Amino acid sequence: xxxxxxxxxxxxxxxxxxxxxxxxxxxxxxxxxxxxxxxxxxxxxxxxxxxxxxxxxxxxxxxxxxxxxxxxxxxxxxxxxxxxxxxxxxxxxxxxxxxxxxxxxxxxxxxxxxxxxxxxxx
Amino acid sequence: xxxxxxxxxxxxxxxxxxxxxxxxxxxxxxxxxxxxxxxxxxxxxxxxxxxxxxxxxxxxxxxxxxxxxxxxxxxxxxxxxxxxxxxxxxxxxxxxxxxxxxxxxxx
Numbered sequence: 001x002x003x004x005x006x007x008x009x010x011x012x013x014x015x016x017x018x019x020x021x022x023x024x025x026x027x028x029x030x031x032x033x034x035x036x037x038x039x040x041x042x043x044x045x046x047x048x049x050x051x052x053x054x055x056x057x058x059x060x061x062x063x064x065x066x067x068x069x070x071x072x073x074x075x076x077x078x079x080x081x082x083x084x085x086x087x088x089x090x091x092x093x094x095x096x097x098x099x100x101x102x103x104x105x106x107x108x109x110x111x112x113x114x115x116x117x118x119x120x121x122x
Numbered sequence: 123x124x125x126x127x128x129x130x131x132x133x134x135x136x137x138x139x140x141x142x143x144x145x146x147x148x149x150x151x152x153x154x155x156x157x158x159x160x161x162x163x164x165x166x167x168x169x170x171x172x173x174x175x176x177x178x179x180x181x182x183x184x185x186x187x188x189x190x191x192x193x194x195x196x197x198x199x200x201x202x203x204x205x206x207x208x209x210x211x212x213x214x215x216x217x218x219x220x221x222x223x224x225x226x227x228x229x
Contacts, residue, residue, distance in 0.1 A: 047166070047209060047220035064217035098165055107213020108156060110177070112165035 002026035004099050004113035012093075012120050018086040022099030022113050029075045029082050030055040035105025036082045038073065041115075042095035053082060054105035089120045124148055124212050128221035134229045139200045143224045145193040145210035154214035157186055157195045160223075161206045169208075170195065202228065 008020035020038070027034055035054035041047045051063035053073040063071050067086060075082045086093060097116050100109040125148035135141050145155065153173035158166035168177050170186035173193055183198040197204055205228055210221040 046222050047211075049218040049220070062216055066217075100165070107154065107211075107218050108168060108171050109158075109166070109211075110168050112167075115165055 002101055002111040004101065004111055006097075006099055006113040006116045008097075008116055008118075010117055010119060012089055012118060013122050014090055014120055015088055018089050018093065018097075018118055018120070019083065020097055020099070020116055020118075021081050021083040023079070023081045024101075025080070027101065028077075029080050030077050032056060033104055035102035036073075036075070037100050037102045037109065038071075038084045039098045039100060039109070040093075040095040041098070045095070048095075050086075051084070052102055052105060054102070056105075060105070091120050094118060094120045123217065124151060124215055124219055126210055126212055126219050126221040128208075128210060128224050130224060131222065132225040132227070134227050135200055136229045137200055137202060140196065140198050141200060141226065142197075143195045143208055143210075143226075145188075145195070145221050147191045147193075147212055147214075150190045151212045151214035153189050154212055155186075155188070155193050156211045156213065157184075158209045158211065159204075159206050160209065166209060197226075200228075 003025045005023045012018045035052050037052040038050040053061045070087045072085045099113040101111040127146045155173045157170040160166040174186040185196045207223045207225045209223050
């Protein structure tokens with residue numbers, strides 16, 4: 001059984017950086033058969049896939065164009081976690097953020113974190 | 123971007139009813155389509171992958187079909203635990219995208 005435990009602040013000020021971490025148990029962040037994604041959900045925009053990272057001899061990373069220049073995903077193999085940073089946030093980035101496992105980095109999200117409600121407000 | 127459009131956006135049904143939710147893609151996506159169920163305050167749960175493959179543990183009353191641009195999720199003989207919101211998701215191309223959701227509640 002794979003468990004994903006999210007951590008990070010629920011309130012971020014406009015123009016600052018949103019940082020979230022997803023701790024993995026039951027799988028490895030550097031697994032050659034898994035990928036790791038961030039997805040967010042808001043009433044106005046629904047579910048949005050933000051980006052992914054997966055390891056196949058080296059790290060591959062992809063991002064949605066609408067966050068591409070602002071988002072990074074990193075993996076820490078010593079702690080078996082992956083994290084995201086979203087820079088220069090605005091109120092439009094207010095959402096529930098989920099981490100999830102992407103089976104074979106092929107687009108199937110079979111295990112999810114519990115979600116973190118993030119509000120961007122001063 | 124591939125746009126996913128679900129219909130209806132909401133529906134009410136009774137126990138033992140059969141309901142169908144449809145999902146249309148803005149371009150052909152083969153069978154690169156998943157269905158999720160989400161309960162309030164929880165993360166989505168993967169129900170069906172590759173348009174019609176039931177995930178382990180998902181009851182056989184759930185049935186997915188379709189290919190190309192039109193897909194459907196049918197729930198036969200609704201049970202009380204089936205309430206929630208259902209989403210389709212395409213994984214034909216990046217960025218992966220979701221439908222806006224169909225909320226199923228009980229009459």
